[in-house]
Amino acid sequence: MSKNMQGKTVECLRHFLNALATSNNGKHVSFFLKYMGVAKSVAENWNQGKNQPKGLNLIKAALYLKERGYKVEDLSSEPEILRLGRVLAQGWMLPEEAATAIGYANGYDLYRIIMGSRKASSTVMANIAITNALYRSRLAAPFPIMKTEPKKEEPKAGTDLLALANLISACGNLGLGLKPSLEKFFQKSNPGERQNLRDAILKQGGRNLFEVSNSVFQIGEILNALCTERALNDQKNKKG
DSSP states (O other): OOTTOEEOHHHHHHHHHHHHHHHTOHHHHHHHHHHHTOOHHHHHHHHHTSSOOOHHHHHHHHHHHHHHTOEETTSOOOHHHHHHHHHHHTTSSOHHHHHHHHTOSSHHHHHHHHTTSSOOOHHHHHHHHHHHHTTHHHHTSOOOOOOSSOOOOOOHHHHHHHHHHHHHHHHHHHHHHHHHHHHHHHHHOOHHHHHHHHHHHHHHHSSOHHHHHHHHHHHHHHHHHHHHHHHHHHHHHHHO
16 A cells, blocks of 8 residues: 655655555555544544654654554664654553653653654663563564455564564663763762672562673674674675
């Protein structure tokens, strides 16, 4: 239905709604309206250009269209941010709660980073990764979309692989935000403050700093092995 259309959310949405209106696919219309949480008259107004979706409705529409195959120009391309958008779109977290969790005073700036009009800082990205980690099992499930083509059964390994990739990506974004904060703390703190941090880590997570450090080191070794394997394969391909 998308025919690889590219444009802003409102342009892609109008194209999609026009296609729905001419398809006589009542189930798909009902599915989309339920997902958006709006009445049919609201969607008709969007299609006629009388009103346009804003805020959370704009995000929900943009994500749905992206999953349909539209190239939505005004939507962030950052996977971690898109995952947070899905958390909001599916109602797992209120926008105000998400804004507070990532360090914003209100939902306005949150909407802007999801819709690609504001860049998120490394600290915000780290907070987003932490927030998304709370919903990792839900995010591993397919996006709720009704497809017109026959549904293809995907092997369970594919879902597990996607979940693992999401976790690794989240760890990477968390590291980007955590590293400068740790460096700053280590440079300016005294031995007593550093001991307080070690005690707090044990109290909050139930694991001492050595155990945490060892886990991070082991993860790094595995990721380095994956990188080395890829490099060796690239060298073989060049020689071949």
